[in-house]
Every structure is written in C-alpha cells, then in structure tokens.
Amino acid sequence: xxxIKLSAAWFSEQEADAVARxxxxxxxxxxxxxxxxxxxxxxxxxxxxxxxxxxxxxxxALLLATxxxxxxxxxxxxxxxxxxxxxxxxxKACGAVPVPCDVTDDGFIDLSxxxxxxxxxxxxxxxxxxxxxxxxxYDVYQFAEANNLRVIEDAAHxxxxxxxxxxxxxMCFSFDPIKNISCGDGxxxxxxxxxxxxxxxxxxxxxxxxxxxRRYSGQRSWDFxxxxxxxxxxxxxxxxxxxxxxxxxxxxxxxxxxxxxxxxMKALSAISELQLFPINTETAVPHIFPIxxxxxxxxxxxxFLAEAGIETGVQYKPTHLLSYFDMGYDLPNAVRLYESMLSxxxxxxxxxxxxxxxxxxxxxxxxx
Ligand SMILES: *Cc1c(COP(=O)(O)O)cnc(C)c1O
Numbered sequence: 001x002x003x004i005k006l007s008a009a010w011f012s013e014q015e016a017d018a019v020a021r022x023x024x025x026x027x028x029x030x031x032x033x034x035x036x037x038x039x040x041x042x043x044x045x046x047x048x049x050x051x052x053x054x055x056x057x058x059x060x061a062l063l064l065a066t067x068x069x070x071x072x073x074x075x076x077x078x079x080x081x082x083x084x085x086x087x088x089x090x091x092k093a094c095g096a097v098p099v100p101c102d103v104t105d106d107g108f109i110d111l112s113x114x115x116x117x118x119x120x121x122x123x124x125x126x127x128x129x130x131x132x133x134x135x136x137x138y139d140v141y142q143f144a145e146a147n148n149l150r151v152i153e154d155a156a157h158x159x160x161x162x163x164x165x166x167x168x169x170x171m172c173f174s175f176d177p178i179k180n181i182s183c184g185d186g187x188x189x190x191x192x193x194x195x196x197x198x199x200x201x202x203x204x205x206x207x208x209x210x211x212x213x214r215r216y217s218g219q220r221s222w223d224f225x226x227x228x229x230x231x232x233x234x235x236x237x238x239x240x241x242x243x244x245x246x247x248x249x250x251x252x253x254x255x256x257x258x259x260x261x262x263x264x265m266k267a268l269s270a271i272s273e274l275q276l277f278p279i280n281t282e283t284a285v286p287h288i289f290p291i292x293x294x295x296x297x298x299x300x301x302x303x304f305l306a307e308a309g310i311e312t313g314v315q316y317k318p319t320h321l322l323s324y325f326d327m328g329y330d331l332p333n334a335v336r337l338y339e340s341m342l343s344x345x346x347x348x349x350x351x352x353x354x355x356x357x358x359x360x361x362x363x364x365x366x367x368x
Pocket of ligand 1: 056060083084086157174186187
C-alpha cells in the first residue's frame with residue numbers, strides 16, 4: 001500500500017558532503033561556517049543592511065528576541081493561540097506572560113481580540129504567519145505602533161516568502177527537520193536593529209560579550225565579561241553547513257512545495273465541503289497545507305485518508321487548551337478551527353502522483 005508522509009526533509013548527497021567537509025576540519029562549533037551562512041541568508045532574504053543571527057532553533061530565536069527586547073517578568077505578550085507550543089514556551093521562558101488571542105478564519109491573530117487583551121503590562125505582539133498567510137501582517141505593525149508594542153514575528157512557516165523584505169520587524173525563522181529549509185535543527189532572527197542584533201549575538205553564547213566576533217575571526221575568549229542572562233543557543237557549524245546547502249538548493253525546494261500547493265488549491269477548491277486557506281502560491285513558500293472541513297466530517301476524512309496510507313495532521317491544538325497555558329480563556333474561533341481542520345501532506349519529496357492520489361482520495365470520500 002502507498003504510504004504518504006505528512007512532512008519530510010529533502011536531503012541530498014550534497015548535505016552529507018557538507019557535513020563531512022566540516023567534520024574533517026576538526027572544528028564543528030560555531031565559527032566561519034555559521035558566519036558564511038548568516039551572510040548568505042542576509043542576501044537571500046533581500047535585506048543586505050539588516051542582521052541575521054543563527055541559533056539553535058526557532059524556539060531559541062523567539063526566546064532570545066523576546067529577551068533582547070527587554071521583555072521579562074510580569075510583561076505580557078499577545079500571541080495567537082493557534083500556533084505550535086514553541087511560541088508560548090519561548091515567551092514563558094523569559095518570565096513573561098504569553099496572552100493567548102483568538103484567530104480569524106484563516107488562522108491569523110484576531111486584532112480585535114488582541115485589543116481587548118491589552119493591559120498596561122503588554123509589551124509585544126507575536127504574530128504567527130500561519131501557513132504562510134501574511135495578508136494582514138501590516139495591520140499588526142499598525143496596531144503595534146498605536147499601542148507602543150514591539151512586533152516579534154514567528155515566521156517559522158514562511159521562510160522564502162517574497163514579501164519578507166518589504167517590512168522591518170524582528171522575524172524568527174525555523175530550520176527544523178520539516179521546515180522549508182532544514183539544518184537538522186536550527187533557526188535565525190532577522191532584524192535591522194543593530195543594538196538588538198548585538199545583544200542577540202552575545203546572548204546566544206551565554207552572554208559572553210564579543211564572543212561571536214572572536215569566533216568569526218578564529219579566536220577564543222579567555223578574558224571576557226558577561227552583563228546579562230545568556231543561553232547556550234548558538235548554531236554549530238555542522239548545522240550551518242547543512243543549511244548552506246539547503247539554501248543553495250532552495251529554488252528546487254521552493255518549486256516543489258509551490259507546485260504541490262497549487263495542485264491542491266486548484267483541485268480542492270471544487271469541493272464545496274472544504275474551505276482553503278488563502279495561501280499566495282506565487283509569493284509564499286507553503287510549509288503546511290491545512291484545509292477546513294466544513295460539514296463536520298473532519299475525523300471521518302482523516303480516518304479515510306489514513307486507510308489509504310495518507311498521513312495527515314491537525315495543526316494545531318490551540319495552546320490555551322494545554323494545561324500549562326490554560327488560564328480559562330474562551331477563544332471560540334480557534335477551537336472551531338481546531339475541530340474542523342486537517343493538514344494534508346506537503347513536502348518537497350511529494351511527487352505529482354502522490355499529490356494526485358491525495359486529491360483523488362479526498363474526492364472519493366466526498367463521492368465526487
Ligand atoms: C516549527 C515551529 C516553531 C518552532 O521551531 P523550532 O525550530 O522547531 O524551534 C515555532 N512556531 C511555529 C509556528 C512552528 O511551526
């Protein structure tokens with residue numbers, strides 16, 4: 001029987017060669033490979049005057065960005081509840097309070113709900129570009145400006161999106177095993193703010209002032225100073241080498257992801273029981289492909305697809321329903337989405353045949 005995975009990384013011989021190349025140098029900790037990756041990411045992201053700081057994961061990026069903005073104990077951060085739990089944990093790790101907000105029909109933070117959650121302690125808003133849908137991100141920046149908040153974007157779903165260069169915030173990307181590019185595990189922060197970038201560079205290396213610069217010039221720090229809380233969340237050179245290879249191969253990866261998403265969009269828009277997310281497959285590089293099953297048959301469809309060897313997911317259980325973050329919030333739209341959504345297989349190894357098989361199986365379920 002066919003087995004179609006929900007998500008997968010696409011690694012080639014080239015990634016394996018890159019790992020071997022770094023290993024043979026005998027120095028695999030953060031150094032010149034990471035420096036190279038950062039400068040390649042900067043040009044790729046189309047913001048040559050900004051800064052990229054590579055770290056261990058997007059979770060690490062979100063944590064460090066929050067702390068670098070001076071957000072800590074007692075401060076509040078507005079976050080859409082429909083996200084991977086990483087977003088909430090990162091804020092909580094800084095001692096701040098993640099405040100769950102409801103989402104709109106396409107999974108984007110609902111700014112009217114966010115407005116109701118504002119208090120004198122609110123310091124930031126952390127929008128999630130869910131499934132790469134970014135059409136209302138500029139409203140978030142306006143909302144933030146009007147309310148004197150920082151914007152820290154959880155951009156884990158939208159590496160490679162062509163609109164990223166058009167705005168100037170603090171953006172956190174993920175290079176984990178299933179994201180648009182993978183380092184094994186990894187992530188980065190993109191920011192134009194030099195002071196924040198400097199803080200991030202130190203904070204990822206236990207707060208050791210100037211350690212990044214010394215490593216990039218092949219030196220080590222023996223006489224150093226630390227002035228604030230730091231973490232061991234830097235990227236290592238093996239991960240950076242994998243990332244550099246993936247970045248070089250990104251045009252192919254992007255093409256395959258877009259191609260599958262376009263196939264789904266075209267075919268599934270004919271099924272009236274389904275609602276699709278407004279993913280712009282010309283500018284975005286879709287990381288996930290969630291659909292909404294409007295007629296209450298989500299569980300049935302999921303079981304039917306599983307029978308046919310097709311793995312699906314539910315992204316995500318709203319975070320305010322998890323015990324650790326449950327503060328009695330009532331966020332009905334997110335819960336409604338959670339009960340009706342299903343993520344279809346989407347990754348660069350999905351062939352046209354597999355995509356068509358997924359589509360045909362969904363049509364069979366709805367007897368079309
Ligand atoms: C994957 C993901 C993260 C976490 O990324 P890691 O690199 O695994 O830490 C955070 N937020 C969202 C929305 C994600 O999908």
